[in-house]
Amino acid sequence: MPVIQQNVSLQSFNSLALPAEAEFFCTVRDRAELRAALQFAHSRQLVVTPIGGGSNIVLAANLSGLVVHMDLRGVSHRAVGRVIEVTFAAGENWHQQVQSCLEQGWYGMENLALIPGSMGAAPIQNIGAYGVELSDLFVSLNAIDKLSGEAVEFDRAACQFGYRDSVFKNAARDRYLIVDITLGLTTQPQINIQYPALQAAVNQHARSAAEIGPELVSAMVCQIRRQKLPDPELIPNAGSFFKNPLVTRAQTDALLRRYPQMPHYAQADGDSKIPAAWLIEQCGFKGTVRGAVGVHDRQALVLVNLGGGNGAELLELAAELCDAVKQRFAIELEIEPRVYGAD
Numbered sequence: 299m300p301v302i303q304q305n306v307s308l309q310s311f312n313s314l315a316l317p318a319e320a321e322f323f324c325t326v327r328d329r330a331e332l333r334a335a336l337q338f339a340h341s342r343q344l345v346v347t348p349i350g351g352g353s354n355i356v357l358a359a360n361l362s363g364l365v366v367h368m369d370l371r372g373v374s375h376r377a378v379g380r381v382i383e384v385t386f387a388a389g390e391n392w393h394q395q396v397q398s399c400l401e402q403g404w405y406g407m408e409n410l411a412l413i414p415g416s417m418g419a420a421p422i423q424n425i426g427a428y429g430v431e432l433s434d435l436f437v438s439l440n441a442i443d444k445l446s447g448e449a450v451e452f453d454r455a456a457c458q459f460g461y462r463d464s465v466f467k468n469a470a471r472d473r474y475l476i477v478d479i480t481l482g483l484t485t486q487p488q489i490n491i492q493y494p495a496l497q498a499a500v501n502q503h504a505r506s507a508a509e510i511g512p513e514l515v516s517a518m519v520c521q522i523r524r525q526k527l528p529d530p531e532l533i534p535n536a537g538s539f540f541k542n543p544l545v546t547r548a549q550t551d552a553l554l555r556r557y558p559q560m561p562h563y564a565q566a567d568g569d570s571k572i573p574a575a576w577l578i579e580q581c582g583f584k585g586t587v588r589g590a591v592g593v594h595d596r597q598a599l600v601l602v603n604l605g606g607g608n609g610a611e612l613l614e615l616a617a618e619l620c621d622a623v624k625q626r627f628a629i630e631l632e633i634e635p636r637v638y639g640a641d
Contacts, residue, residue, distance in 0.1 A: 500518050535603070540578075590605055
């Protein structure tokens with residue numbers, strides 16, 4: 299049975315360092331402890347809220363019910379033909395496992411290096427960066443149904459992955475606790491440097507094509523991310539605060555007539571992805587400070603807690619940005635992190 303505590307501060311459990319308390323709190327390290335925690339919650343009719351690394355949440359108020367810190371650990375693997383299927387427990391750190399797999403000679407995750415958070419949270423928003431998404435590598439995951447306590451397996455189709463989206467943000471929202479995920483990696487590198495900034499960085503550091511390997515790709519991804527994004531340990535943040543909006547071809551053409559230099563990326567369905575950071579920057583918010591919260595001065599997509607900020611202040615700033623972008627571009631921005639406690 300895990301230790302159940304009352305009125306626990308969650309400030310150190312979210313990368314924005316926002317103040318909030320859990321009515322009840324426990325850390326679980328295996329499935330038995332997780333089931334015991336669920337039984338405790340059910341016996342008292344408590345809402346169960348899981349948290350992992352806390353890098354993709356906004357705490358706008360105290361959380362009632364039981365907050366379960368998912369700290370399950372362990373990694374296993376098996377060879378399936380030329381693919382290495384690696385199973386990671388939900389509490390394993392994403393970036394540490396990217397590096398560990400590189401050391402083992404298992405490739406595919408290198409473009410996703412330095413993404414903060416835990417393995418169990420990754421499928422919920424289908425994390426992605428530099429031309430690769432989790433869904434490209436995904437095999438399956440195991441979860442516990444919060445209501446029945448039953449174990450359920452999800453394959454790729456069942457997860458209904460989309461751009462920063464999955465069934466766990468929609469039809470299965472708040473129903474399951476992910477306990478492990480399995481990814482299909484390969485011992486033969488398949489280099490993906492189609493993303494322009496990554497391609498430029500790799501080409502600058504490689505003296506020949508033979509030097510362009512997964513390790514270099516990972517190192518360059520880390521370099522780019524460190525240049526663009528603040529370290530949450532130094533400046534509390536949740537990474538990209540807004541999704542890059544998708545707009546129709548007609549909207550894109552109309553915007554390009556007004557803003558010929560607007561960056562845009564054509565999608566397979568004809569829509570275009572517009573960088574939210576560019577939209578926010580055009581509205582003059584880069585580096586904006588509102589009391590104890592602000593917009594990062596090097597990356598307009600990142601909202602930061604400058605010290606002593608709270609969730610209400612942060613969401614007020616986010617709403618100000620959304621209103622400005624909507625008024626100027628007729629584009630709705632969508633917050634990427636999960637918001638807890640907002641009215």
